[in-house]
Amino acid sequence: MNRILLATAAVLMLSLSHVSAQSVGEKTGVNSVLGIAPSTADFVKEAALSDLIEIQTAKLAQERGDADAKAFAAQMITDHTKTSTELKALVAGGVKAEIPAALDEAHQKKVDKLKDAKQEDFTADYASMQVSAHKDAVSLFERYAKGGEDEKLKDWAGKTLPHLQHHLEMAQNLNKKK
Incomplete structure (x- = not known):
């Protein structure tokens, strides 16, 4: 369940990454956790x-x-x-x-x-x-x-x-x- 939640959050954050100069994933550390x-x-x-x-x-x-x-x-x-x-x-x-x-x-x-x-x-x-x-x-x-x-x-x-x-x-x- 936690993996699904994390994956969903990551997809959402990555989809928002084009909105700002710095992606949400990089700001939150999600990219690092996922190796992206x-x-x-x-x-x-x-x-x-x-x-x-x-x-x-x-x-x-x-x-x-x-x-x-x-x-x-x-x-x-x-x-x-x-x-x-x-x-x-x-x-x-x-x-x-x-x-x-x-x-x-x-x-x-x-x-x-x-x-x-x-x-x-x-x-x-x-x-x-x-x-x-x-x-x-x-x-x-x-x-x-x-x-x-x-x-x-x-x-x-x-x-x-x-x-x-x-x-x-x-x-x-x-x-x-x-």
């Missing part, structure tokens, strides 16, 4: 937001984190600045999508929560956030690489995926230390 590739617009938006939050939280970690967090953060700034630049070039080269200029409300709340963390909790909070963020990014990139609409973007997602998987491993190791 996001639309090109959704993928670009989510990938860009991921880069933005990674860079912003890494800058906080360089100020407030311990030595391990600072080293991890430096790598995140380097790698996510690179992927952000590559994504912008793909969009400028003809990928039909828009790159957000700033974090949306949900992502900004995560940054604000990290800003408000007690000093003694900061590295553990940062590490936990990084594990979650990279699990989401790996799922997003895997799904787009397998079933995305734009061939150039699909290829880029596939080439970027191993780096994100490595980031996830690094974040998990950082989280274990904390």
Whole structure:
């Protein structure tokens, strides 16, 4: 019964996905649960937001984190600045999508929560956030690489995926230390 209900909800959400710039399925996580590739617009938006939050939280970690967090953060700034630049070039080269200029409300709340963390909790909070963020990014990139609409973007997602998987491993190791 639950599967039928979930499938019905998914079909309904997917049918509504053309109504907005970001599909209902991607916003709610249904696409991820069902393993469905996001639309090109959704993928670009989510990938860009991921880069933005990674860079912003890494800058906080360089100020407030311990030595391990600072080293991890430096790598995140380097790698996510690179992927952000590559994504912008793909969009400028003809990928039909828009790159957000700033974090949306949900992502900004995560940054604000990290800003408000007690000093003694900061590295553990940062590490936990990084594990979650990279699990989401790996799922997003895997799904787009397998079933995305734009061939150039699909290829880029596939080439970027191993780096994100490595980031996830690094974040998990950082989280274990904390």
